[in-house]
Each structure stands twice: as structure tokens, then as C-alpha cells.
Amino acid sequence: MARPVRVRNLARSLNVSETELLVWLAENAPAADLRHPADFLPADIAVRAQQALGRAPPPAPEPEPVERRCAGCAKLPPKPGVRLIEVGADAVCDMCGSSANKRAALAMIGAFHARGLRRLLVVGGGPGTAEDLRQLLAGEVDIRIVDGEGHRNATKADADLRWADVVAVWSSTILSHKVSKLYTDQRAAFRDKLVTVPRRGVAALCMAVTDKVSTPPG
Numbered sequence: 278m279a280r281p282v283r284v285r286n287l288a289r290s291l292n293v294s295e296t297e298l299l300v301w302l303a304e305n306a307p308a309a310d311l312r313h314p315a316d317f318l319p320a321d322i323a324v325r326a327q328q329a330l331g332r333a334p335p336p337a338p339e340p341e342p343v344e345r346r347c348a349g350c351a352k353l354p355p356k357p358g359v360r361l362i363e364v365g366a367d368a369v370c371d372m373c374g375s376s377a378n379k380r381a382a383l384a385m386i387g388a389f390h391a392r393g394l395r396r397l398l399v400v401g402g403g404p405g406t407a408e409d410l411r412q413l414l415a416g417e418v419d420i421r422i423v424d425g426e427g428h429r430n431a432t433k434a435d436a437d438l439r440w441a442d443v444v445a446v447w448s449s450t451i452l453s454h455k456v457s458k459l460y461t462d463q464r465a466a467f468r469d470k471l472v473t474v475p476r477r478g479v480a481a482l483c484m485a486v487t488d489k490v491s492t493p494p495g
């Protein structure tokens with residue numbers, strides 16, 4: 278700082294009040310006789326004042342945690358202390374990674390948690406979709422998948438039905454009538470748990486189950 282500077286400008290740059298700076302000057306540079314914020318400080322005094330009063334700038338505030346979510350995920354409950362920003366379809370969603378399957382699975386997990394449900398039985402579906410479902414629901418929803426062409430007897434089917442909170446019969450997939458019958462014949466006893474999924478794909482299954490779980494029985 279080689280040039281004279283006004284008291285008020287120096288005070289601002291040092292982040293101290295004008296009064297505080299004038300008091301310091303009166304005590305430490307009385308000969309300069311500086312009384313007013315508009316007065317000019319000689320450069321050497323300004324340097325001394327800067328050394329004596331200079332404060333570290335206030336620390337930058339912690340960046341606020343934000344989460345970018347697509348319109349579908351924005352409907353899910355926010356995480357505490359995290360600000361939600363809804364993004365368009367062209368941006369990547371922090372929650373589902375813009376995957377329709379994951380988005381539907383998250384919604385289903387949320388619906389299960391909200392109702393205190395835990396166990397999903399899926400009747401039908403190919404090996405690929407079974408693997409996808411297990412991955413998407415891992416640790417959140419217990420899933421049992423009945424091979425649509427496999428062998429199941431009535432006793433086992435009955436145990437499955439009792440075990441499950443929700444039973445999804447995936448009618449659009451490879452599902453023999455013999456297998457589906459085991460699960461739907463007892464419709465009367467387990468009607469409240471049962472949902473028929475007419476569409477293919479993991480997202481469709483999760484959406485149908487979410488609807489089933491979110492709609493109160495009636």
C-alpha cells in the first residue's frame with residue numbers, strides 16, 4: 278500500500294468499523310491527526326494499521342449440501358439437511374442416476390417402508406429381471422422369486438403366500454398356468470396381498486406394486 282488511502286476505505290478493507298480504526302489511529306498515530314472517515318491516511322500509517330488490525334477474512338461458509346433429483350425422485354422424502362434441486366430429464370439425477378428401473382424401485386422401497394412392509398414375493402419373471410430386482414432391492418426389501426416355469430407344490434406356494442407382505446403375479450412374463458394357479462387359486466385368503474402385473478419390465482413391476490401398497494385396501 279504505497280499511496281494514501283481514506284480511513285473509511287481502509288476500514289472496509291480490514292473489515293473493522295471506521296470508529297475502531299479512528300480510535301486506533303488516535304492512539305498509535307496521534308501526529309497524523311485523523312478524525313474523519315474521509316481523511317486520508319499517509320501510506321506508512323496505513324501499512325502499520327493494516328499490520329495491527331488486519332484480520333483473516335471470515336472463513337467461507339461450508340457449501341450447502343444439495344441433491345439433484347429428477348421429477349420422479351423429487352416426490353420421495355428429502356434427506357434431512359440436504360436441499361433438493363429438481364432437475365430436468367437432460368440432467369443426471371443423484372438418486373436414480375436417471376434409470377427408470379432404479380427410480381421405480383426406490384419409489385417401491387419408500388412405499389414399503391412407509392407401511393412397515395418388508396417381504397415381496399414375485400411369481401414369474403425371467404432370470405435377468407430376477408437378478409435386476411435382487412440388486413435394486415438389496416438390503417431394503419426381502420424378495421422371493423418364483424420361477425414361472427419351475428416346480429412348486431401347493432404346500433410351498435402356501436408357505437410363500439403366508440411369508441409375503443405383497444405378492445406380485447407377473448402375468449406378462451414366462452409364467453406357466455400351473456405355477457400361477459398355485460398362487461392365485463387362494464385369492465380369497467390372500468386377496469389383500471395380491472397384485473397382478475400385466476406389463477413387462479422391472480419398472481412396471483415396481484410401479485404396480487407401489488400402487489398396490491399405496492392404495493388402502495377397500
Ligand SMILES: [Zn+2]
Pocket residue numbers: 346347348349350351370371372373374375376380
Ligand atoms: Zn431420479
